[in-house]
Structures are given as C-alpha cells and as structure tokens.
Amino acid sequence: MEKILVGLKRVVDYNVRIRVKSDGSGVETDGVKMSINPFDEIALEEALRIRERGEASEVIVMSIGPSDAQQQLRTGLAMGADRAILLETADAVDPLSAAKAMKQIIDDESPDLVLLGKQAIDNDNNQTGQMLAALWQRPQATFASKIDVDGDKLAVTREVDAGLETIEVDLPAVVTTDLRLNEPRYVKLPDIMKAKKKPLDSKAFADLGIDADDAFEITSYSTPAQRSKGIMVDDAAGLVSALKDKGLI
Amino acid sequence: MSNILIIAEHADGVLNPATSKCVACARTIDDASITVVVIGDGIDAVAASAAQLDGVSKVLTSSVTADMQLLSAAIAPQVAEIAADYDYVFGPSTTFGKDVTPRVAALLDVNQLSDVMEVVDARTFKRPIYAGNAITTVRVKPDYKIVATVRAASYKAVGEQAAAPIESVSIDCELPTHTRFVNVQSGSSDRPDLQTAAKVVSGGRALGSEENFSVIYGLADRIGAAVGASRAAVDAGYVPNELQVGQTGKIIAPELYLAFGISGAIQHLTGIKDAGTIVAINKDEDAPIFEVADIGLVGDLFKVIPEIEAALN
Ligand SMILES: Cc1cc2nc3c(=O)[nH]c(=O)nc-3n(C[C@H](O)[C@H](O)[C@H](O)COP(=O)(O)OP(=O)(O)OC[C@H]3O[C@@H](n4cnc5c(N)ncnc54)[C@H](O)[C@@H]3O)c2cc1C
Ligand SMILES: Nc1ncnc2c1ncn2[C@@H]1O[C@H](COP(=O)(O)O)[C@@H](O)[C@H]1O
Numbered sequence: 001m002e003k004i005l006v007g008l009k010r011v012v013d014y015n016v017r018i019r020v021k022s023d024g025s026g027v028e029t030d031g032v033k034m035s036i037n038p039f040d041e042i043a044l045e046e047a048l049r050i051r052e053r054g055e056a057s058e059v060i061v062m063s064i065g066p067s068d069a070q071q072q073l074r075t076g077l078a079m080g081a082d083r084a085i086l087l088e089t090a091d092a093v094d095p096l097s098a099a100k101a102m103k104q105i106i107d108d109e110s111p112d113l114v115l116l117g118k119q120a121i122d123n124d125n126n127q128t129g130q131m132l133a134a135l136w137q138r139p140q141a142t143f144a145s146k147i148d149v150d151g152d153k154l155a156v157t158r159e160v161d162a163g164l165e166t167i168e169v170d171l172p173a174v175v176t177t178d179l180r181l182n183e184p185r186y187v188k189l190p191d192i193m194k195a196k197k198k199p200l201d202s203k204a205f206a207d208l209g210i211d212a213d214d215a216f217e218i219t220s221y222s223t224p225a226q227r228s229k230g231i232m233v234d235d236a237a238g239l240v241s242a243l244k245d246k247g248l249i
Numbered sequence: 250m251s252n253i254l255i256i257a258e259h260a261d262g263v264l265n266p267a268t269s270k271c272v273a274c275a276r277t278i279d280d281a282s283i284t285v286v287v288i289g290d291g292i293d294a295v296a297a298s299a300a301q302l303d304g305v306s307k308v309l310t311s312s313v314t315a316d317m318q319l320l321s322a323a324i325a326p327q328v329a330e331i332a333a334d335y336d337y338v339f340g341p342s343t344t345f346g347k348d349v350t351p352r353v354a355a356l357l358d359v360n361q362l363s364d365v366m367e368v369v370d371a372r373t374f375k376r377p378i379y380a381g382n383a384i385t386t387v388r389v390k391p392d393y394k395i396v397a398t399v400r401a402a403s404y405k406a407v408g409e410q411a412a413a414p415i416e417s418v419s420i421d422c423e424l425p426t427h428t429r430f431v432n433v434q435s436g437s438s439d440r441p442d443l444q445t446a447a448k449v450v451s452g453g454r455a456l457g458s459e460e461n462f463s464v465i466y467g468l469a470d471r472i473g474a475a476v477g478a479s480r481a482a483v484d485a486g487y488v489p490n491e492l493q494v495g496q497t498g499k500i501i502a503p504e505l506y507l508a509f510g511i512s513g514a515i516q517h518l519t520g521i522k523d524a525g526t527i528v529a530i531n532k533d534e535d536a537p538i539f540e541v542a543d544i545g546l547v548g549d550l551f552k553v554i555p556e557i558e559a560a561l562n
Contacts, residue, residue: 216389
C-alpha cells in the first residue's frame with residue numbers, strides 16, 4: 001500500500017488524576033499534562049512498523065484540535081511519521097464532525113489505511129473510527145490486537161468479549177487499535193530535532209464547512225459516588241466468616 | 250410515545266444477557282414502546298427469548314447468513330433502515346454493541362451517547378467520561394434521533410413476560426463483500442460467564458505464571474465463581490484477553506469480587522465500581538486496592554488461598 005493516515009488526539013495524560021471543578025462546569029484541565037491519546041500512539045507505532053517492513057511508503061499523522069496539538073503532531077513526527085496535518089479549532093469537536101473532517105482529508109489524500117485509536121481517553125466515546133468507516137462506506141476492524149498485511153487486504157485479529165475474532169478486510173479500510181497491538185517506541189533526542197524540519201500543514205477546521213453538531217448539551221459534571229474503605233481482617237478464617245455473615249458464601 | 254429500537258446481541262442461537270439490560274434501560278423512559286431487532290442466521294430461539302423480555306412489545310427478525318451476523322458493515326445499514334420509524338436506537342456497551350452502534354449513528358447522521366448509565370428524563374442521560382472519574386449529564390436537543398449504547402453494569406436484567414409478537418422483515422440492503430468473517434477463538438469453559446456471574450475471583454501480576462494461575466481457577470470452581478484478571482496478567486500471557494476486567498476489558502457488577510495480587514490501578518477499578526462487595530488480598534498493606542475494598546486481608550495469596558479453601562470445608 002501507499003499511504004497510511006493516523007489520527008492523533010491531544011488528551012489529558014492518562015497518569016493525571018482527573019478532578020471535577022467544584023462548580024460542576026467541567027473537569028480541571030488548567031496546567032495538566034497533555035499527551036497523545038495512548039491508543040493513537042499504538043496506531044502510529046503500527047503504521048511505522050508496516051512502513052518499516054516495506055508494506056507502505058508514507059505515514060501521515062493528523063489531528064483536529066487547538067494550535068497546541070502541534071506538540072502531539074511533532075511528537076508523532078519524531079516517532080517517525082513523514083508529515084502532519086492539523087485541522088485547527090479552539091472548540092471541542094464531536095465524533096461525527098471529526099469523522100466528517102477525516103473524510104475530507106481522505107478525499108484529498110486517498111490513503112489505503114486509516115489507523116485510529118479505539119477510543120479517546122477523555123470522552124471515552126469509542127465511535128469515530130466506526131463513523132468514518134460508515135461515511136466512507138469502507139470496512140471497519142475495531143479493537144485490533146494483530147494486523148497482517150497481505151497485498152491489498154488485511155487480516156485483523158480483534159479483541160472481543162468472546163475472545164479473539166479474526167476478520168479479513170479489503171483496503172482501503174479503517175482499523176482501530178487495542179492496547180495489546182504493540183508497545184510504542186520511545187522518541188530519541190536527535191529525532192526530535194529532525195522532526196522540526198518535517199512538514200506540518202495547518203488549516204482552519206472552520207474552513208471545511210462542517211457544521212459542528214451541537215445536539216448534546218452537557219448540563220453538569222459530577223464526581224462519581226466513591227467507594228469507601230471497609231474493614232481489614234487478620235486471616236483467611238476471618239475473611240470466610242465475614243463473607244458468611246454477609247451471606248455471600 | 251417513545252419508540253425505542255434495541256439491537257439484539259446473540260451468538261450460537263442464544264440471546265446475550267446484555268440485551269435484557271438494554272430493555273431495562275429503555276423501560277425507564279416515559280411511555281416507552283420497545284422493539285428488539287434480531288439480525289442473523291438460525292435466530293428463532295433468540296427471537297423467542299427476546300419476545301419474553303418484560304417490557305418488549307415487538308420483536309423484528311431479519312435474516313442474514315451466519316458469516317454476516319457479526320459484521321457491522323452488514324448489520325448497521327439494516328438497523329439504520331429500520332430506525333427510520335423510531336425515536337431511539339439502543340445497543341449494548343459490549344464489544345459487539347460498541348462496534349455496530351456508532352456505525353448506525355453515522356448512517357443516521359447523529360452522534361452517539363456512549364455508555365448510558367442513567368436516564369434522567371426522556372432526553373437527558375448520565376454517562377461516564379475519563380474512565381469513570383467524572384459523570385456528565387447530557388441533554389439532547391429535540392427532534393434529534395437518540396442513538397446510545399447502554400452500560401450493562403448499571404442495569405439489572407428484566408424478568409419474563411408472555412411472549413410479544415415476532416415479525417420477520419426483509420430489508421433491501423446490499424451486503425458488503427469488502428469485509429469477511431474468518432473465525433472467533435475463545436477459551437470457552439464451563440465456568441460462569443464473567444459478564445453476568447454473581448461471584449468473580451480475579452488474579453493479577455502477582456500470580457507470576459500461567460501455571461500458578463490455577464490456584465485462582467481452583468478457588469473460583471470451589472465457590473462457583475467466574476474468573477477475571479488484571480491487564481498485567483493478560484499482557485503477561487497468564488490468561489486469555491477475554492478475562493480482563495477494567496476500563497479496556499469488561500465492566501462488571503458481581504455481588505462478590507475477590508481480587509488476589511491486584512494493586513488497584515484506576516483503570517482496573519473502573520471495571521468493578523458497581524460490584525456489591527469487593528475483597529482484596531494483597532501482600533502490600535499500602536496497595537491502593539485496599540482504599541476501595543469492603544474487606545481487606547494483607548497476606549501472600551499463595552498461602553491465603555489454601556487457607557480460605559480449608560476454612561470453607
Ligand atoms: C489506557 C490504559 C488502559 C488500561 N486498562 C486496564 C484494564 O482494563 N484493566 C486492568 O486491570 N488494567 C488496565 N490498565 C493497566 C493498569 O494501569 C495497571 O497497570 C494494571 O491494572 C496492573 O495490574 P496488577 O494490579 O495485576 O499488577 P501490579 O500493579 O504489578 O500489582 C501487583 C500486586 O500484587 C501484589 N502482590 C505481589 N505478590 C503477591 C503475593 N504473593 N500475594 C499477594 N499480593 C501480591 C503487589 O503488592 C501488587 O500490589 C490500563 C492502563 C492504561 C494506560
Ligand atoms: N480530534 C481528533 N483528532 C485526531 N484524532 C481523533 C480526534 N477525535 C478522535 N480521533 C481518533 O478517533 C479515535 C476514537 O475517538 P473517540 O471516538 O472520540 O473515542 C481516537 O483514538 C483518535 O484516533
């Protein structure tokens with residue numbers, strides 16, 4: 001295949017403990033560490049491995065987000081992507097609009113494979129890839145834990161509730177990644193320097209003519225009910241009798 | 250009237266219990282009229298079970314060959330076509346539902362509400378974000394078809410009723426040739442199903458090997474529990490992926506959850522916060538899992554498990 005397009009979303013780093021603002025208007029994001037969505041880093045790693053095996057020639061990373069998302073795209077370039085596209089907007093973008101924007105990039109670039117994360121760990125939506133596949137009328141292989149390229153088709157192993165499902169899809173296709181697909185490489189310092197010279201093309205999201213969908217209004221944010229610390233028992237006998245008291249065993 | 254269409258999940262001629270949880274959620278919407286659609290091959294028994302779910306007023310069946318019934322590219326256009334007459338489309342928040350429902354939403358040109366955990370009113374819902382660390386209340390504008398996945402762990406299965414009518418429909422959608430089912434491999438066992446079991450015994454990285462994990466299976470069998478695991482245990486190859494509990498595994502709500510040698514990372518706890526009683530056995534008294542455990546025991550799991558088995562005798 002020729003081109004692989006990879007989505008990189010800028011999200012709050014997975015190690016940050018999220019706190020709801022005291023007035024319930026949102027979550028605290030001021031000054032917190034931002035990173036590439038972990039599933040997207042896996043998507044990029046997979047694209048790079050496919051290219052390094054000679055099964056693709058170019059890897060393009062794209063992001064829809066604020067100007068600061070350039071940082072995540074630069075990291076992607078430092079990992080090894082060839083070039084980057086930023087669709088810049090200060091507003092949060094819903095999955096359907098994100099999929100429509102990606103479809104426009106696809107119309108320009110004609111990639112053979114689009115690799116996305118299975119979900120962005122901020123809103124946990126898990127929908128963009130499936131939506132893109134629907135709009136593009138192409139195959140979707142979600143929750144991938146193994147991808148084998150075979151000419152103009154892929155065999156994808158998917159992590160499903162029942163175990164491991166394998167499907168075969170013709171290219172072009174959309175694949176979304178699960179955690180066990182691979183372990184992303186670390187970025188080396190010289191690569192960060194090199195990445196500065198790689199092309200990063202920035203466009204205004206507003207110029208795409210996509211009406212952001214405003215059907216969902218978040219009226220409040222709250223902290224989930226917390227479980228509290230219970231009792232400690234001294235030994236197995238104490239544990240079994242506590243469970244018997246509760247009628248659980 | 251709120252017309253609600255639910256996408257049934259099934260395998261090997263059996264209805265998945267997550268479908269019943271979707272019905273439970275749909276019933277909390279005022280004036281709900283609930284239809285379940287079953288798409289697949291050899292689905293008579295599945296349709297008959299769906300018709301008996303308390304609150305269902307109609308079951309629709311559409312037949313596609315067995316190799317198509319798990320492919321979203323084949324099913325989603327059918328559901329989207331039927332959905333024209335409905336105000337809501339619900340799917341379960343299982344891997345099947347997460348795969349197919351967004352594809353339906355896109356065909357209907359709407360966003361999806363993922364993992365609905367509570368219906369506040371007919372157009373207002375609660376759903377978790379940031380791995381369950383925040384809950385949002387979302388209001389959906391009028392005249393917008395509501396497509397949602399239902400967080401199964403937030404609902405109890407509904408009871409039975411006298412069977413509702415079953416109608417077969419034939420939908421004129423082209424079936425895709427670009428996607429082909431190959432197979433599903435599962436370490437199927439006679440143990441209770443992790444997603445619906447009343448009791449779950451789970452093991453973490455501390456087990457150290459596939460062989461050692463047999464102590465977890467042994468205790469589970471002794472008390473009639475399903476087996477679960479942390480991501481670290483799955484990544485290390487001690488158990489297959491379908492046993493993973495947590496943010497990227499299964500979200501479960503058993504009455505009893507016993508965690509052996511699991512530290513209690515936030516991503517793991519996301520999967521068990523609706524459990525009735527959480528029991529933690531860990532040799533580190535400062536392990537974070539003790540902060541959420543109803544009953545904690547500091548000790549070496551390899552010693553504690555035989556002692557528990559002895560105390561049960
Ligand atoms: C995006 C993302 C998604 C994730 N999704 C999930 C998920 O779905 N599920 C999940 O589980 N994790 C998930 N994780 C991983 C998670 O962060 C933790 O790394 C993982 O849960 C740790 O597994 P563990 O508790 O088995 O291992 P560890 O954290 O290594 O804990 C092992 C524990 O065993 C104890 N121990 C050691 N020996 C003994 C003994 N002999 N007896 C008793 N106790 C002993 C230790 O004190 C320690 O507390 C995810 C991570 C990321 C970044
Ligand atoms: N704003 C965005 N920019 C780049 N990629 C995105 C964006 N939103 C979603 N994606 C991709 O779609 C995947 C699923 O996102 P979601 O449906 O929001 O959970 C992510 O892992 C990304 O790969």
